[in-house]
Amino acid sequence: MTEVLITGINGRIGSEIYKRIDELFEREDNIYFLRNLSPLSLAKSNLNQQEVTSLDRKYDLAIHLAAKSDTDFCKKNKNEATENNVELTKRVCNSAEKVILMSTDLVFKGDLKLGESYKETDIPNSINFYGQTKVESEKIVLKSNGAVIRIQTMMGVQNKIIENAKKIIEGKKTYPPWSNYFLKPTYFEDYFNALKKIVKTGKSGIFHVACNGTPLSRAEMVQISIDYYQKNTGIKIGPLETGLCKETKIFDLNTDRTRERLGLDKFTESREAIEKHLLEGYW
Numbered sequence: 001m002t003e004v005l006i007t008g009i010n011g012r013i014g015s016e017i018y019k020r021i022d023e024l025f026e027r028e029d030n031i032y033f034l035r036n037l038s039p040l041s042l043a044k045s046n047l048n049q050q051e052v053t054s055l056d057r058k059y060d061l062a063i064h065l066a067a068k069s070d071t072d073f074c075k076k077n078k079n080e081a082t083e084n085n086v087e088l089t090k091r092v093c094n095s096a097e098k099v100i101l102m103s104t105d106l107v108f109k110g111d112l113k114l115g116e117s118y119k120e121t122d123i124p125n126s127i128n129f130y131g132q133t134k135v136e137s138e139k140i141v142l143k144s145n146g147a148v149i150r151i152q153t154m155m156g157v158q159n160k161i162i163e164n165a166k167k168i169i170e171g172k173k174t175y176p177p178w179s180n181y182f183l184k185p186t187y188f189e190d191y192f193n194a195l196k197k198i199v200k201t202g203k204s205g206i207f208h209v210a211c212n213g214t215p216l217s218r219a220e221m222v223q224i225s226i227d228y229y230q231k232n233t234g235i236k237i238g239p240l241e242t243g244l245c246k247e248t249k250i251f252d253l254n255t256d257r258t259r260e261r262l263g264l265d266k267f268t269e270s271r272e273a274i275e276k277h278l279l280e281g282y283w
Contacts, residue, residue, distance in 0.1 A: 002026070003058070005096055007034040007088070008065030012158040013102065016188055017065070017195070022046050024199050032059070034066070055095040061199070062096035064089060064141070067134070069104070074130035085133035089140050099146035100198055103138055105183060105210075106131035107150065110249030114182075114215070117254035120150075120206040127249070138206070147198050148206045149191070150253060153221075155277035156188025161218055162274070165225035166283045169237055177218035179242040183251040184210040185221070187273035190264075197262040207262070208253040211270040215252045224274045 004025060008014045017024075025031060027046045035051045067085045068074055074081035093099050107124035108131070126132045138148045153161055167173035191209045198207065216224075219242040226237050255267055268276070 002029045002060045004029055004031045005034060005052075005055075005059040005062040005092070006031065006065065007062070007092060008067065008102075009033045011065060013154060013188070013191075014065045016157050017063075017192065020192065021049075023192075024196055055091050057095070059096040060098070062092050062099045063195070063199075064092050064099055064101045067102070067137075069130060071106070071128050071130045074133065075128060078129055081129060081133055085130075086136045086140070089137040093140055093144045093146065098202065098204075099141050099144060100195065101137060101141040101146060101148045103134050103148050103150045104131065105150060105152045105251040105253055107135045107138065108251060110181075110251050112250040112252055114250060116250070117252040118208075119254045120208050120257050142204075142206070145204050147204050149194060149198070150206065150208050151186040151191055152183045152210045152251065152253060154186045154188055154191065155273040156280065156282065158282060159185075159277065161221050162225055162277060162283065165222040165229075168222065168240070169226060169229055174241050175222065177222050177242060178245045179217045179219035180244050180248040182215035182217050182249065184213065184215050184253065184270050185273050186210050187268040187276065190267040193264060194258065194262055197264065201262075203261060205261075207258040208255045209258065209267065210253040210255055211268050211273050212255075212266055213270045215250055216270055221274060224271060225278060228275055228278050 009018050022045055025047055029047060031047050031049045032052045035053050066088060068081045107126050108118050109125040109127050124135045126135050141148055153159060164173060164175045168175055186209050194207055194209050219240060223240055230237055
């Protein structure tokens, strides 16, 4: 029997994990969800599940998804961001024998050249205060022999970039998605398969989960969404207005070492992940 704690289960990624919680654990395991602001509607499951409101017991494993991830919020509310992203991570690590942390590409500065990528062994150099809090969280988890999964903007769950594409299509918004801000999305299925492998094998260290292919700009991701909509409805959308940020930023996570360590095949191609995201109805 394994005692498991999961934080952030009500979030957009956590809620998708919750739908498939039985794939991660065994029937005899006990699963505890750290309640945040809203109660969780516990779904039917073969697992023993319950909510907890404090970290006053010991767990064998914690999957730590909870964080304040809005970069503007973190910049304006540094104390609250630190409390939610760093201090909570400390408490989770003190309560669990092993912790799996969800982290971000924003632990890096984005100062790559096209064709370069960040490896799991590269030293973080964060771009903003949110990234800085995640760097500190990673250090805490790695010091306790835990695992860190770094992801990029995720397809297969609610996604702000795609939501803005929908607003453009509906005529509700003209969105300049920074055509010189490049990254590769993460596809939820790839992330879930990596998480499942880490849970089952108990591996520690840093893992990168991102799509294959060339990094896409935010504008390209929006344009792929609009092209998909036009192709499947026949309705034409006018040219996309794009804007530039102050300098080109490239966040390309190299996944070779992660896939080798976890015995995973190639991850999904970026365009395919976006089209699957739209096909699955995540608008």
